[in-house]
Amino acid sequence: MKYVDEFRDPELAKHLIREIESLVLQIGASEKEPLQIMEFCGGHTHTIFRYGIEQLLPKAIELVHGPGCPVCVLPMGRVDDCLALAERPEVIFATFGDAMRVPGSQKNLLQAKAEGADVRMVYSPLDALELARQNPSREVIFFALGFETTMPSTALTVLQAAEEGLKNFSLFCNHITTVPTIQAILESPSMRIDGFVAPGHVSMVVGVEPFQFVATKFKKPIVISGFEPLDILQSIWLVVKQIAEKRCLVENQYLRVVERDGNPVGLKAMAAVFELREFFAWRGLGSIEHSGIKIKSEYAQFDAEQRFSMPNLDVADPQSCQCGDVLKGSIKPWQCKVFGSSCTPETPMGALMVSSEGACAAYYNFGNLPQIRAAKSSNSKEQSKILS
Amino acid sequence: MCLGIPGQVVEIVDIEKQLAKVEISGVRRQVSLACIVDNEHPLEACIGDWVLVHVGFAMSRINEDEAKKTLQLLMELGEAQKEIEAMSESLSQS
Numbered sequence: 001m002k003y004v005d006e007f008r009d010p011e012l013a014k015h016l017i018r019e020i021e022s023l024v025l026q027i028g029a030s031e032k033e034p035l036q037i038m039e040f041c042g043g044h045t046h047t048i049f050r051y052g053i054e055q056l057l058p059k060a061i062e063l064v065h066g067p068g069c070p071v072c073v074l075p076m077g078r079v080d081d082c083l084a085l086a087e088r089p090e091v092i093f094a095t096f097g098d099a100m101r102v103p104g105s106q107k108n109l110l111q112a113k114a115e116g117a118d119v120r121m122v123y124s125p126l127d128a129l130e131l132a133r134q135n136p137s138r139e140v141i142f143f144a145l146g147f148e149t150t151m152p153s154t155a156l157t158v159l160q161a162a163e164e165g166l167k168n169f170s171l172f173c174n175h176i177t178t179v180p181t182i183q184a185i186l187e188s189p190s191m192r193i194d195g196f197v198a199p200g201h202v203s204m205v206v207g208v209e210p211f212q213f214v215a216t217k218f219k220k221p222i223v224i225s226g227f228e229p230l231d232i233l234q235s236i237w238l239v240v241k242q243i244a245e246k247r248c249l250v251e252n253q254y255l256r257v258v259e260r261d262g263n264p265v266g267l268k269a270m271a272a273v274f275e276l277r278e279f280f281a282w283r284g285l286g287s288i289e290h291s292g293i294k295i296k297s298e299y300a301q302f303d304a305e306q307r308f309s310m311p312n313l314d315v316a317d318p319q320s321c322q323c324g325d326v327l328k329g330s331i332k333p334w335q336c337k338v339f340g341s342s343c344t345p346e347t348p349m350g351a352l353m354v355s356s357e358g359a360c361a362a363y364y365n366f367g368n369l370p371q372i373r374a375a376k377s378s379n380s381k382e383q384s385k386i387l388s
Numbered sequence: 389m390c391l392g393i394p395g396q397v398v399e400i401v402d403i404e405k406q407l408a409k410v411e412i413s414g415v416r417r418q419v420s421l422a423c424i425v426d427n428e429h430p431l432e433a434c435i436g437d438w439v440l441v442h443v444g445f446a447m448s449r450i451n452e453d454e455a456k457k458t459l460q461l462l463m464e465l466g467e468a469q470k471e472i473e474a475m476s477e478s479l480s481q482s
Contacts, residue, residue, distance in 0.1 A: 121474065121477055
């Protein structure tokens with residue numbers, strides 16, 4: 001138990017692991033036919049790798065890393081749309097730093113900035129709004145990205161812009177929703193998930209109720225989890241315990257932050273500004289019904305998609321890049337042909353290597369598989385060759 | 389983006405817009421408290437509160453112990469440093 005000492009309460013961690021081991025024996029799962037538990041959220045994926053949680057669990061449990069990293073699932077065509085917007089001379093394109101290095105078909109936002117596009121990294125949509133106030137002769141477009149966790153912030157920013165009557169502020173809205181995506185995963189014939197660790201901060205916004213269908217309709221256990229390694233271990237234990245006891249319900253492990261009804265102010269702002277798109281395309285998962293969010297017609301003046309023309313094309317990922325297969329869980333990151341060779345966190349080809357919440361970056365940074373060590377060492381040899 | 393970062397409310401700066409100064413790991417920045425105030429816990433009662441901040445919006449009130457543990461976790465993940473850097477850069481240009 002190499003990593004257990006890093007847990008805040010190593011004794012509790014050891015106890016939970018022993019409990020999980022005995023439940024797995026009771027269920028009769030094996031390494032050949034493991035229980036598959038999906039953590040949906042990229043933040044959970046990051047913690048799982050950082051603390052080596054997978055290695056602590058019995059081999060009869062396989063953690064499937066879900067598509068819950070909004071940067072990673074953004075299709076290339078949307079990045080090209082960002083670039084087209086950013087390159088307009090009147091535009092200041094404001095984005096979270098995470099999105100700067102996501103590759104489009106020709107380049108990324110960082111390269112566009114180097115070539116002269118006015119791209120600004122902002123921490124908050126409020127900072128983009130401030131840019132609009134300070135630059136009345138320019139058009140400020142905020143690249144709105146994220147699951148329900150960040151939706152209240154963009155919705156409230158639009159409401160603020162409307163209140164101030166700002167004419168030069170808009171959103172390029174790429175928000176995506178969690179619930180229809182979990183449903184699509186459950187309905188996918190190629191996936192066999194036995195239980196879910198549900199995202200803590202999405203639940204903080206939407207509450208517990210939206211996840212009920214996982215238990216009632218699909219008869220799978222689902223546990224809303226915090227982000228501490230002990231939270232995740234405890235949530236996995238709760239999922240396995242439900243399986244062993246043949247129960248399925250929504251449990252809330254993250255009681256200290258997640259309230260039953262979520263965040264009422266945030267939900268109200270979201271309902272005022274946003275509505276569901278009929279379809280939204282995800283990298284690797286294809287088009288998922290009702291999984292994207294757009295701006296309601298009442299706020300059309302703040303919708304960059306309605307105010308500016310952009311290519312709006314479907315662009316396929318480069319053939320050598322297998323992000324889609326990794327997102328679907330059909331291959332592990334290190335099984336991708338370019339993993340660790342032409343695709344690394346410094347020079348990412350695919351989105352999963354860009355964000356620290358992406359499964360490939362997490363494997364690359366924290367995974368300790370022989371394949372990764374080999375990839376890293378051949379890389380550093382090549383680099384030293386180049387240097388010498 | 390999805391992890392947020394804990395901070396402590398130090399000053400209310402705009403009552404109408406529900407904006408406050410929040411101290412996050414030594415960096416003070418403007419944060420909207422709109423999502424955590426209600427009749428039971430009005431704006432002026434928020435001073436001293438520990439909150440979880442997501443992209444400039446306080447989304448949840450947490451206790452001090454939880455705030456410290458969360459910050460420690462974010463430091464270990466390398467996420468806190470990234471957030472603070474993003475905050476400082478974002479402030480310097482506007």
